[in-house]
Amino acid sequence: MLQAVLGVLADSGYERLTLEAVRERAGSAGALLEADDLDDLVVIALQHVRLFDVPEPTGSLRGDLESLLRPWLGGRRFEDKVIAGLLSAAEWDGKLRDAVHDSFDRPLAQAVGAVLARTCGRELPAPDVQTLNWILRGLALNRLRAKDARAHVDLDRLVEYLLAGLPPVRHAETGTVRA
């Protein structure tokens, strides 16, 4: 049932998420479903959707940012389309907004935070972290759209661009980079 809800969202977006559409996918499991349950099901289904993982350590900020960003330049995955289908609805519904936050915003902030803490120790000033986080969130959001210009963006150049804006990195007090 939850998979049926996510399937409709990814294929048609929230505005086509109807009782009929979910029942059609869920088969006999959908028989008892009622229209009032749909939003609750979306929220529960989204608990299994997490758009970003903390990338494996590469030993450098450049390498970790590349690992984080490389998938963004490719095509959209199933989970990306689910969130794309909910972005507008989440603007007007607090429960959906929180669910999108937990599947999209929070995992991204955690991944960015982990990468920065790992490779920079605690040396970066908070405003830089927030600015980088905001920029990356924007890029991630743009990537959810089918039609954008990411095909023209070169990963190496983008990472260079993002690194250039950060102050020179001093490694954590041990002088070593955790790998």
Added chain:
Amino acid sequence: MLQAVLGVLADSGYERLTLEAVRERAGSAGALLEADDLDDLVVIALQHVRLFDVPEPTGSLRGDLESLLRPWLGGRRFEDKVIAGLLSAAEWDGKLRDAVHDSFDRPLAQAVGAVLARTCGRELPAPDVQTLNWILRGLALNRLRAKDARAHVDLDRLVEYLLAGLPPVRHAETGTVRA
């Protein structure tokens, strides 16, 4: 009637854009409206929506970027909410996607292009322009959301960050900056 359509979009999003909702706002003008007309009305109404203007020249790239970005750190305007309400639907409908492109993506690319051409002449390599454009589009998209972290972002710091990623600017051949 067009204003009624935009009003429903800004207040409730595309999924609540129904015949009843528009009729209620449009008054007697809505009496002859049919459900099949709604998407066409959205497309026509969006022709009057343009999220970005080319900023007035300040004489420097820094100043022009600040002019472009300053409004993004504030609250959302009516037009921003209209587009926020359409983002998901535009993923599955080609006509709406084109309309959002003309109201959001194209004016932004034009504003960024004008600012760069004005203050950098033609000196910036195309990949840098595309990368900056992609970053700014992401920020603009993020700004359409009610809940995000822009309140923590400092405009000066953001502009510094964006400038740092660009190669050192040489002014156009005349050596002067148009102001």
